[in-house]
Amino acid sequence: MNQGFHIAVCGSLVPDPLQTLEPIAGPQGPALKNEMMLPAVLDPWASHALYEAAHLARQDGESRIWLVSIGPRARLQQLMMSIAQKAVFELVACDGPAGGFTDAAEVARVLADTVAAIPELDPQRLLLFGGCASASRDAGATLQMTGERLGITEQFLNVDELTVQEGVLRIKERIEGGRYLVSACDGPPAVVGWATGMLPEPPNNPQIGMQNMRSIMPALQRAKSVTLEAPELTFESVTVPQQRRDTRIVKDTPTDEIAAELVQWLREDS
Amino acid sequence: MTNSDSQTAPVLQTLPGDEVRQIMWRFAERFDLQMAVQSARGVARGPVARLVAAGERNNHEWTEAKNELLAAFDAAGLTAAFMEPELGGFIAGPKNLAVALIAFELGWVDGGAATCSLAGNLALSPIHERGTDEQRTAYMSRCVPSPANSDGPQRGAFCLTEPLPYVGVDTGVLGGKIRVAAWEDGQEPVLQVEKRGRFITNMDFASFVVAAVDADDDRIKGSCMVILEETDPGTYDRGAPTQKLVHQLSSTCDPVFNLEVPANRIVGGYDIVDGVIVPRFSHGQVIEAVFQRTRVTVGAMSAAKLLSAVEPIIRYQRTRFRGGDSTPGTPRHDLGLQMKEDSLQRLVDVWATGEAAASLVFAAARLFDRYDPLEEQKNQTLTAQGIRGARAQFRTLRKMQTRALEYLELIESAGHGADDERLSALEGDPLIQFLVQDSLAQVLCPACKLWNTGYGANMMREAVSLMGGYGVTEDCPGFLPQKWVDAQLEATYEGPEAVQRRQLSITMTNALFLAQFRGWIRELSAMPNGPAMGAGTLAAAMELWDWSLQYLQGTLDADGHKLYRDQRHGVTFPMTDALCWLLASHQMVLDVTELSNKGEQHPVVASGLPGTLQFMRDLCHVQAARAAGEVGRICAELVYGYEGQAAEGSRYGATPDESFDRLRLHLDRSLAGSRLAKDRAATALSRVMIPEALDYPA
Ligand SMILES: Cc1cc2nc3c(=O)[nH]c(=O)nc-3n(C[C@H](O)[C@H](O)[C@H](O)COP(=O)(O)OP(=O)(O)OC[C@H]3O[C@@H](n4cnc5c(N)ncnc54)[C@H](O)[C@@H]3O)c2cc1C
Numbered sequence: 001m002n003q004g005f006h007i008a009v010c011g012s013l014v015p016d017p018l019q020t021l022e023p024i025a026g027p028q029g030p031a032l033k034n035e036m037m038l039p040a041v042l043d044p045w046a047s048h049a050l051y052e053a054a055h056l057a058r059q060d061g062e063s064r065i066w067l068v069s070i071g072p073r074a075r076l077q078q079l080m081m082s083i084a085q086k087a088v089f090e091l092v093a094c095d096g097p098a099g100g101f102t103d104a105a106e107v108a109r110v111l112a113d114t115v116a117a118i119p120e121l122d123p124q125r126l127l128l129f130g131g132c133a134s135a136s137r138d139a140g141a142t143l144q145m146t147g148e149r150l151g152i153t154e155q156f157l158n159v160d161e162l163t164v165q166e167g168v169l170r171i172k173e174r175i176e177g178g179r180y181l182v183s184a185c186d187g188p189p190a191v192v193g194w195a196t197g198m199l200p201e202p203p204n205n206p207q208i209g210m211q212n213m214r215s216i217m218p219a220l221q222r223a224k225s226v227t228l229e230a231p232e233l234t235f236e237s238v239t240v241p242q243q244r245r246d247t248r249i250v251k252d253t254p255t256d257e258i259a260a261e262l263v264q265w266l267r268e269d270s
Numbered sequence: 271m272t273n274s275d276s277q278t279a280p281v282l283q284t285l286p287g288d289e290v291r292q293i294m295w296r297f298a299e300r301f302d303l304q305m306a307v308q309s310a311r312g313v314a315r316g317p318v319a320r321l322v323a324a325g326e327r328n329n330h331e332w333t334e335a336k337n338e339l340l341a342a343f344d345a346a347g348l349t350a351a352f353m354e355p356e357l358g359g360f361i362a363g364p365k366n367l368a369v370a371l372i373a374f375e376l377g378w379v380d381g382g383a384a385t386c387s388l389a390g391n392l393a394l395s396p397i398h399e400r401g402t403d404e405q406r407t408a409y410m411s412r413c414v415p416s417p418a419n420s421d422g423p424q425r426g427a428f429c430l431t432e433p434l435p436y437v438g439v440d441t442g443v444l445g446g447k448i449r450v451a452a453w454e455d456g457q458e459p460v461l462q463v464e465k466r467g468r469f470i471t472n473m474d475f476a477s478f479v480v481a482a483v484d485a486d487d488d489r490i491k492g493s494c495m496v497i498l499e500e501t502d503p504g505t506y507d508r509g510a511p512t513q514k515l516v517h518q519l520s521s522t523c524d525p526v527f528n529l530e531v532p533a534n535r536i537v538g539g540y541d542i543v544d545g546v547i548v549p550r551f552s553h554g555q556v557i558e559a560v561f562q563r564t565r566v567t568v569g570a571m572s573a574a575k576l577l578s579a580v581e582p583i584i585r586y587q588r589t590r591f592r593g594g595d596s597t598p599g600t601p602r603h604d605l606g607l608q609m610k611e612d613s614l615q616r617l618v619d620v621w622a623t624g625e626a627a628a629s630l631v632f633a634a635a636r637l638f639d640r641y642d643p644l645e646e647q648k649n650q651t652l653t654a655q656g657i658r659g660a661r662a663q664f665r666t667l668r669k670m671q672t673r674a675l676e677y678l679e680l681i682e683s684a685g686h687g688a689d690d691e692r693l694s695a696l697e698g699d700p701l702i703q704f705l706v707q708d709s710l711a712q713v714l715c716p717a718c719k720l721w722n723t724g725y726g727a728n729m730m731r732e733a734v735s736l737m738g739g740y741g742v743t744e745d746c747p748g749f750l751p752q753k754w755v756d757a758q759l760e761a762t763y764e765g766p767e768a769v770q771r772r773q774l775s776i777t778m779t780n781a782l783f784l785a786q787f788r789g790w791i792r793e794l795s796a797m798p799n800g801p802a803m804g805a806g807t808l809a810a811a812m813e814l815w816d817w818s819l820q821y822l823q824g825t826l827d828a829d830g831h832k833l834y835r836d837q838r839h840g841v842t843f844p845m846t847d848a849l850c851w852l853l854a855s856h857q858m859v860l861d862v863t864e865l866s867n868k869g870e871q872h873p874v875v876a877s878g879l880p881g882t883l884q885f886m887r888d889l890c891h892v893q894a895a896r897a898a899g900e901v902g903r904i905c906a907e908l909v910y911g912y913e914g915q916a917a918e919g920s921r922y923g924a925t926p927d928e929s930f931d932r933l934r935l936h937l938d939r940s941l942a943g944s945r946l947a948k949d950r951a952a953t954a955l956s957r958v959m960i961p962e963a964l965d966y967p968a
Binding site: 018075217245 | 306308324341345350360877878963964
């Protein structure tokens with residue numbers, strides 16, 4: 001019965017996690033120092049969603065994947081030089097801000113409009129994928145709101161596994177206490193907000209990349225420019241989460257020992 | 271810092287990102303290359319870095335863990351990058367820049383891994399450059415990771431070097447022999463090949479070997495390169511692993527071969543003339559075509575080492591005094607060793623060298639991308655004219671030298687009443703275009719191999735020293751001590767420095783090269799942002815070098831021997847070194863100029879452009895001053911050191927006239943402001959934002 005899913009993966013760029021993030025007051029509100037110049041990666045949660053989508057699509061051979069991204073066009077283009085090598089997808093780009101200081105509801109509005117406007121996308125076959133969170137603005141709400149706007153009420157968040165058996169989606173969601181909730185969903189449309197998933201990062205494959213670029217470059221050129229307005233949104237103050245890096249290089253430590261040390265550290269901290 | 275200017279000038283915000291590099295190294299429009307870079311980076315900073323961090327370099331055996339790298343290279347498309355798209359590759363057209371960029375990315379972490387990935391190309395290069403169509407299709411397609419090669423891609427080795435006393439620097443005295451084993455009427459002759467190799471890369475797993483051998487049979491003429499396969503009848507002994515102290519992530523052995531192969535394995539094929547097998551290419555002709563491309567790649571590895579050292583050194587310097595009772599907010603805590611002017615300025619020197627080396631090597635790689643189709647066109651044109659064989663081709667091209675020179679002169683005066691019709695006629699002549707590009711290729715290739723690896727190794731020592739004791743431990747972040755010794759190998763294999771100097775000492779006297787060199791002097795003198803980059807200093811140093819070369823060529827030493835001649839290494843070799851300084855600095859100026867021309871149009875680059883440009887121009891200035899210093903010293907020593915006498919007909923007197931002194935003085939005075947540039951660059955290094963941690967394990 002399945003002619004494949006239409007998977008829209010929502011995700012954009014975030015600063016490479018190794019970079020120093022220093023909030024500053026920019027002309028349009030808070031920003032990160034040198035944000036435009038810092039190397040960026042695809043939001044790690046969205047990456048998991050993309051790899052899981054690719055995995056799903058490979059299994060049935062009929063599904064299609066769109067990566068729906070709001071971000072500065074030039075930065076998205078650079079991001080594509082690595083991401084486009086990892087999975088076969090089509091890009092739907094909106095030229096707009098991708099930082100951590102955008103309003104989740106606004107992002108959801110633009111994402112929903114953009115997904116709805118994809119000409120060949122069949123809403124009845126839609127799986128709306130994305131991260132259950134984001135490395136730049138962990139609102140944890142963007143995907144739900146996008147789904148709501150698209151009228152999708154089957155929503156699964158913190159997902160680590162999705163399998164399809166005779167058209168039925170079997171979905172494992174993370175719940176409290178390190179346990180999973182397993183649900184069966186009759187089929188699309190559904191929202192799937194991924195946690196880390198189960199798949200490793202695929203290696204870069206320039207051959208896939210070159211194939212993807214044929215549609216990605218025109219998509220970037222077509223990217224319409226969007227503004228994310230939220231006049232009611234103001235920031236009282238902005239700080240990076242308190243963190244202390246205590247890096248020690250210790251080779252060959254058994255995992256149990258690392259775990260014990262972490263537990264002890266958490267106890268001390270609380 | 272001492273000067274007020276350094277407080278007000280725009281400051282470098284972040285380390286230059288990919289977008290900046292793409293503009294400077296001219297691949298902003300090439301997505302295939304940008305992807306190859308990301309792909310190579312993923313392997314380098316992933317599996318390769320993990321192996322080095324895990325201590326896998328501490329043994330010279332080819333272990334299972336090292337062997338897994340081959341699969342990682344395949345999966346990331348690095349093996350296929352060298353292949354044509356119809357044979358499973360993904361880059362259309364010439365691939366010199368692509369391969370140089372891959373070497374750069376892998377070399378950023380580990381030179382041995384870079385060599386391992388690229389040695390397959392070294393084996394395929396003789397076949398690619400000089401092989402017959404059948405050989406090219408057969409071996410290239412076997413080496414592509416694709417479903418068609420179900421047992422995995424084959425890998426090759428390039429076997430030239432032999433046990434003492436045979437092939438090393440001198441590639442002429444071949445111990446490897448080839449004889450006729452059987453030759454039945456009307457059948458393909460069967461050849462007996464005996465070859466012992468020394469230091470042969472890839473030998474632990476290569477299933478074919480391209481070996482240089484000399485005829486030891488009246489029925490074979492001259493030397494050739496021949497393809498040996500693992501399954502050929504006879505001995506295919508991989509030999510013992512070399513006990514290397516460098517590049518342990520590549521495989522190196524001393525193999526022994528004694529095999530029977532069909533004569534169609536001779537690279538490029540053969541003709542039968544009067545009952546004698548005459549290979550179409552001697553081994554010398556094959557290796558010349560191979561090395562002039564693969565040597566560029568080696569220069570890319572050393573450049574990457576220097577640039578990769580910057581971030582770990584800055585981090586080490588800044589955090590040197592943190593912890594204990596140091597207080598955040600104090601210079602000691604926040605700046606650490608960067609409070610010390612010397613620490614910063616020495617790092618400026620390391621960075622400037624890396625920058626110049628990268629500019630030089632990528633310029634050479636791009637040049638070969640232009641050169642490849644011209645060479646092809648030249649061969650077709652000459653063949654169509656019935657001119658075959660290397661010697662006949664050489665004679666024809668030599669006759670065209672004057673016209674090529676005329677072409678260069680016309681370009682110079684284009685728009686100023688030059689004969690435009692004549693210019694476009696010469697421009698359309700593929701042979702002339704070939705000659706012009708060839709004169710550059712024959713200089714830039716040995717120059718980047720020589721300077722990047724040789725002087726690069728010296729500067730890696732400097733980089734290591736900035737890390738103090740940490741710099742000579744296995745734990746040094748960025749693997750700097752390993753990179754230091756690796757650079758020494760890169761200066762040695764594929765022709766040690768002496769070989770590059772020997773080649774340069776001849777090719778840099780080519781009138782076509784010198785005409786272009788003089789054009790560069792004029793360009794540098796007229797550059798809009800020249801003074802900020804030290805372009806005037808560079809032009810002055812180039813003039814001094816040019817004058818000195820002519821003087822040395824026209825002067826005899828006290829014993830009446832010509833000063834500038836083949837075997838007089840004491841004269842010719844230092845002049846080659848001096849030229850390399852100039853070429854590297856020149857390319858750096860061109861790259862920074864490109865950044866200043868194009869950066870504004872790129873939204874990402876534009877956001878930090880003033881600071882980036884200020885810093886890059888300052889680095890250029892520092893490098894130009896350093897190059898000028900070297901050139902001044904070398905030329906003065908040579909010009910005055912021999913107390914020469916004028917050769918007959920020379921326009922120079924017994925001692926250099928005041929022209930030299932005038933040029934030297936001009937050079938010295940042009941250094942004004944270069945130290946201020948260094949001060950500014952040093953300040954920038956104390957302020958630039960760096961990531962929290964290195965993006966590969968240490
Ligand atoms: C790790 C490693 C991998 C290698 N991989 C390969 C490979 O895959 N295939 C291959 O064929 N070879 C390979 N080589 C060999 C390498 O190319 C040679 O070591 C190199 O060419 C130098 O030859 P040699 O060691 O015999 O030095 P020698 O010929 O002994 O030269 C030693 C030094 O003497 C001086 N010298 C020698 N001759 C002259 C001269 N005419 N003029 C001026 N000075 C001179 C130079 O200073 C030179 O550096 C590899 C070597 C190593 C170490």
